[in-house]
Amino acid sequence: MSLKRLPNESLPREKLLSHGPQSLTDAELLAIFLRTGTQGMNVLQLADHLIKDAGSLRGLFSASQQEFCRHKGLGEAKYVQLQAVLEMTQRYLSETLKRGDALTSPQQTKLYLSSLLRDRHREAFYVLYLDNQHRVINDEILFEGTIDAASVYPREVVKRALDHNCAAVILAHNHPSGIAEPSQADRRITRRISDALALVDIRVLDHFVVGDGEEVSFAERGWI
Structure with a gap:
């Protein structure tokens, strides 16, 4: 199903803006990161497939570059973006800890x-x-x-x-x-x-x- 046919409240971005990021599933959060799907799968379906294939969201995020890029719909650019997101998360936690x-x-x-x-x-x-x-x-x-x-x-x-x-x-x-x-x-x-x-x-x-x-x-x- 195309995302255009889904009601706005079911779209990840709109759901996040209305109810906050904590209201989203792992697949919905990943879909926002991926932005686009692949032939035959919209971005939500792709996100759900990737998480199931990796075993978990954490399993996908902790994969090596070679493991990450073997998934259909993921390449070097997405791997680089993901590593930047993970590093920003660690620096945020470090900065928060260092303030107190x-x-x-x-x-x-x-x-x-x-x-x-x-x-x-x-x-x-x-x-x-x-x-x-x-x-x-x-x-x-x-x-x-x-x-x-x-x-x-x-x-x-x-x-x-x-x-x-x-x-x-x-x-x-x-x-x-x-x-x-x-x-x-x-x-x-x-x-x-x-x-x-x-x-x-x-x-x-x-x-x-x-x-x-x-x-x-x-x-x-x-x-x-």
Whole structure:
């Protein structure tokens, strides 16, 4: 069916303007991004087909360029646009987090960490540097490893923390397996980093492990 034959309230753009973006389905949101359909499918049908083929909207968005462009109706231009949208989303979350106190916004912190780390195919170790009022000074991915491990050096964490003149840090890393439950190795390296930073009066406030739809907090477990 052509979109022209649909009532205005069923068109994604008009629905968003009338009821807000939260009222749209995943397919309707994707349709606005795609703008046009392909031969034999209007844009809503194409969006629904792409999401089902990828397994989910997240599956489509986390695909590599090669995986993304194999879908009919998607090419390099759309891939570039999508990557720009995803990067803007991460920067928005980062900016929002940096305007406030990281500890009074635990959900915002988890949301940002999840968007940053969840879909990485290799393990990445991230550090959030905070001042003495727990406001964010800076953040960075400090180490990257194989699909199941990262070489994390406490001395490098201490060096970067001193470079930023921070009073505290929040640590995070992802589990590419999707299982967020911390390992004994995770607990050991957290203790080693905490002990090393304590020597220069810098506290580790939390360590988050990011999995598939779940983030485990060491502080909430009483491990820090």
